[in-house]
Amino acid sequence: DAGITQSPRYKITETGRQVTLMCHQTWSHSYMFWYRQDLGHGLRLIYYSAAADITDKGEVPDGYVVSRSKTENFPLTLESATRSQTSVYFCASGTDYEQYFGPGTRLTVT
Amino acid sequence: LAKTTQPISMDSYEGQEVNITCSHNNIATNDYITWYQQFPSQGPRFIIQGYKTKVTNEVASLFIPADRKSSTLSLPRVSLSDTAVYYCLAYNDMRFGAGTRLTVKP
Numbered sequence: 001d002a003g004i005t006q007s008p009r010y011k012i013t014e015t016g017r018q019v020t021l022m023c024h025q026t027w028s029h030s031y032m033f034w035y036r037q038d039l040g041h042g043l044r045l046i047y048y049s050a051a052a053d054i055t056d057k058g059e060v061p062d063g064y065v066v067s068r069s070k071t072e073n074f075p076l077t078l079e080s081a082t083r084s085q086t087s088v089y090f091c092a093s094g095t096d097y098e099q100y101f102g103p104g105t106r107l108t109v110t
Numbered sequence: 111l112a113k114t115t116q117p118i119s120m121d122s123y124e125g126q127e128v129n130i131t132c133s134h135n136n137i138a139t140n141d142y143i144t145w146y147q148q149f150p151s152q153g154p155r156f157i158i159q160g161y162k163t164k165v166t167n168e169v170a171s172l173f174i175p176a177d178r179k180s181s182t183l184s185l186p187r188v189s190l191s192d193t194a195v196y197y198c199l200a201y202n203d204m205r206f207g208a209g210t211r212l213t214v215k216p
Binding site: 045058096097100 | 154197
């Protein structure tokens with residue numbers, strides 16, 4: 001089915017471990033985004049990508065790495081997880097003026 | 111940066127029209143205003159976008175005055191299921207603010 005998916009949906013990891021969150025879209029949208037949403041707060045942009053092999057930092061990129069070798073995939077890696085990175089992570093893909101969000105990944109760092 | 115400002119919360123009753131205003135004083139001349147709705151434990155969902163004047167779709171209307179320093183999302187005849195957080199976003203800026211928590215009461 002067409003759409004945007006994220007995996008895993010839930011993840012618990014320990015401080016210092018590397019974690020990769022996956023995002024896959026089937027619309028062939030050129031833009032893709034990663035946001036984090038902390039409890040009771042709005043969304044903050046981590047990284048975005050305008051096309052394959054083009055990525056750029058958002059508001060809160062420190063501690064995160066992204067890549068985009070294929071248009072449909074945009075993985076987000078936490079190189080060494082910290083407790084402050086406990087959050088819900090949303091991936092989105094978009095056209096010129098609309099973003100379509102995935103279901104989110106709830107990440108807990110212990 | 112097109113920093114957006116919205117009321118933190120609003121209450122309404124079923125059947126009423128709700129207007130949520132967003133200020134965006136520094137919006138770029140070529141940027142669009144977009145609005146999203148978010149329910150608990152879900153990702154935001156696109157509602158409507160516009161550049162100026164008025165845009166209407168099946169769920170909402172968007173009013174943007176000539177100076178484009180603000181915009182108003184209008185939800186006609188809200189129901190309990192419209193209880194959610196609503197965000198305005200200058201699209202090229204890609205920064206969501208804190209949003210407006212709308213509570214619709216019976």
